[in-house]
Amino acid sequence: MTHRDLTILVIDENAIRASIIEEGLREAGHRKVTVIHEVQGVARIIETLKPDVIVIDIENPNRDMMEHLFQLTRTVGRPIAMFVDRSDTASIEAAVEAGVSAYVVDGLKKERVKPILDMAVSRFNAFSRLQRELADAKSALEERKLVERAKGILMKMRGLSEEEAFALLRQTAMNEKKKISEIAQSIVTAAGLLIR
Amino acid sequence: MKIVTDADNFAGAKLAPGDALPAPVSIGREGARTLRAGFIPLVDAAVLIVAAEFGFAQREGITLDLVKDVSWANVRDRLAFRQFDIAHMLSPMPVAAILGLGSNPSPTIAPFSLGRGGNAITLSNRIYGLMQREGELAGDEDALAHARALATVVRNFRASGKPPLTLGVTYPFSSHNYELRYWLAAGGIDPDRDVKLVVVPPPMTSDALAAGAIDGFCVGAPWNMVASERGVGRIVATKQDIWPSSPEKVVGMRPEWAETNPETVSRLIVALDRAARWADAPENRTALADMLADRRYVGAPVDIIRRVLAGEFTIDREGNRRVVKDYFSFHSGFANVPRPNQALWIYSQMARWGQAPLSTAGIEATLSAYRPDLYREALGKEAPPIGSDAAIEGIAPGDRFMDGAVFDPKGMKDYVASFAIRATGHSQLPSEDI
Numbered sequence: 037m038t039h040r041d042l043t044i045l046v047i048d049e050n051a052i053r054a055s056i057i058e059e060g061l062r063e064a065g066h067r068k069v070t071v072i073h074e075v076q077g078v079a080r081i082i083e084t085l086k087p088d089v090i091v092i093d094i095e096n097p098n099r100d101m102m103e104h105l106f107q108l109t110r111t112v113g114r115p116i117a118m119f120v121d122r123s124d125t126a127s128i129e130a131a132v133e134a135g136v137s138a139y140v141v142d143g144l145k146k147e148r149v150k151p152i153l154d155m156a157v158s159r160f161n162a163f164s165r166l167q168r169e170l171a172d173a174k175s176a177l178e179e180r181k182l183v184e185r186a187k188g189i190l191m192k193m194r195g196l197s198e199e200e201a202f203a204l205l206r207q208t209a210m211n212e213k214k215k216i217s218e219i220a221q222s223i224v225t226a227a228g229l230l231i232r
Numbered sequence: 233m234k235i236v237t238d239a240d241n242f243a244g245a246k247l248a249p250g251d252a253l254p255a256p257v258s259i260g261r262e263g264a265r266t267l268r269a270g271f272i273p274l275v276d277a278a279v280l281i282v283a284a285e286f287g288f289a290q291r292e293g294i295t296l297d298l299v300k301d302v303s304w305a306n307v308r309d310r311l312a313f314r315q316f317d318i319a320h321m322l323s324p325m326p327v328a329a330i331l332g333l334g335s336n337p338s339p340t341i342a343p344f345s346l347g348r349g350g351n352a353i354t355l356s357n358r359i360y361g362l363m364q365r366e367g368e369l370a371g372d373e374d375a376l377a378h379a380r381a382l383a384t385v386v387r388n389f390r391a392s393g394k395p396p397l398t399l400g401v402t403y404p405f406s407s408h409n410y411e412l413r414y415w416l417a418a419g420g421i422d423p424d425r426d427v428k429l430v431v432v433p434p435p436m437t438s439d440a441l442a443a444g445a446i447d448g449f450c451v452g453a454p455w456n457m458v459a460s461e462r463g464v465g466r467i468v469a470t471k472q473d474i475w476p477s478s479p480e481k482v483v484g485m486r487p488e489w490a491e492t493n494p495e496t497v498s499r500l501i502v503a504l505d506r507a508a509r510w511a512d513a514p515e516n517r518t519a520l521a522d523m524l525a526d527r528r529y530v531g532a533p534v535d536i537i538r539r540v541l542a543g544e545f546t547i548d549r550e551g552n553r554r555v556v557k558d559y560f561s562f563h564s565g566f567a568n569v570p571r572p573n574q575a576l577w578i579y580s581q582m583a584r585w586g587q588a589p590l591s592t593a594g595i596e597a598t599l600s601a602y603r604p605d606l607y608r609e610a611l612g613k614e615a616p617p618i619g620s621d622a623a624i625e626g627i628a629p630g631d632r633f634m635d636g637a638v639f640d641p642k643g644m645k646d647y648v649a650s651f652a653i654r655a656t657g658h659s660q661l662p663s664e665d666i
Contacts, residue, residue: 097433
């Protein structure tokens, strides 16, 4: 059975994530994929494109504007419903969790749209994993810098060796049930207040 | 003031004398409860924020985990798909959900109303200038005179072939949408024919007005005052001008969740009630403003929030002031009761503007979305008795509609038909069996 190609509109303010999704859709054989990064003029785009599926990131505050748009289009007879099969709550929950929301033209078969949603969800997840790793790496670096500065302050003010300074930081962190970097932050803040 | 940043570390929170009892370890059979609560950064999320930050939830054995969100559509979906247990919602959202309106309607009930007031309508300086010239305004007119003056401007725009004005609301099923439409229509403007209504996320309203993308908007606090203080707009009407008792935000939850967790719901309502009383007390308003101004919550200048809470408006760029009495009421006047009349009024406006057909089944459904019974169950004698809603809205002194109309909830069809300006030609939305 042959289907006509689905027209898919991806709205994502994050250009990198959008391109990852676009690539995934094209790999899956979808040829009618449009990606936009801002919702400026989206009404006109939807009007001319007549997408079957709209994928929009959940952090986009303009989702409320889309809702308004659909409310208007509904009155001219183009019903758009959220998600294909509301009974498939597990996959919907996964989508919301991942940060994907989707609008699908009423009447489209679930098996046609589900792979698109699944793909978007996995790409969204992969993207946030990437971002998390990046953020972790960055904060690890920041923490190391902070600990170095705190060590330096302790060495200077208390006349400790580097090892002793670190041991003191670690012991204090253990006693206070805090992270070493938190103790280091307090030392740096306090030093900033106390020392000219 | 001490800001309690960790929900578990509430020992430093301000409690009323004698209230610092240890929190119960668990709620009966329902266990220790952490409730995830979605909210949009607006002043009217105050009661939820106060309950979480000043120990009121903790005293009822509840930890409120507040999650800031960016759109009402998200709040709706995250509640529906169980990412949130409860949510700060627009009062029409549970009604829209039960009537099957919008793109993801899923059953939602409102057992608690988060208070009254907070909205206003702001127009750009350019449009207000035209209203002064063409509508002969002196500068001290009321909301109705403003609407009439705008009608003159709108007519002149059309006569000279200019594109219609663009006005922003926050969501199709919002008090802002219905209030802006009410105000426009009272002045003789058909909101569907004479102007273009668009949706703008609240924190973007002031920028959108400054950039000329919209000519005005109706939104909650503090965004009107943010625009007038920046000198980009003139406040021309407040919620109090349109209908003081009009519903604003509610706490929404899934009915099935409420049924499985009756004790938690009850304790939550008690916590919110105490928080609302606290938020209403004038001596707490400074602490409240400080908390709301925090980046985790509304994230707006504290002096603006303080004046918004007091109803002290800077209405234009010249710094003209206006004081709106009870601009925010978090508790007084039974502001927390989810009143059936309010739900029905929302439904009447949905019908008026062609969003939903009017039917007996629709009325019943609407009434089932608001749950004053749960409110009363939790608060007992402190709550007004069930069925104490006024027979007719808009006749009590100080609680009139801006156009002098009265709302008889028993005569929905006549009420909707009584408006000269309403959606017509929606042949797909007839009054069904009423």
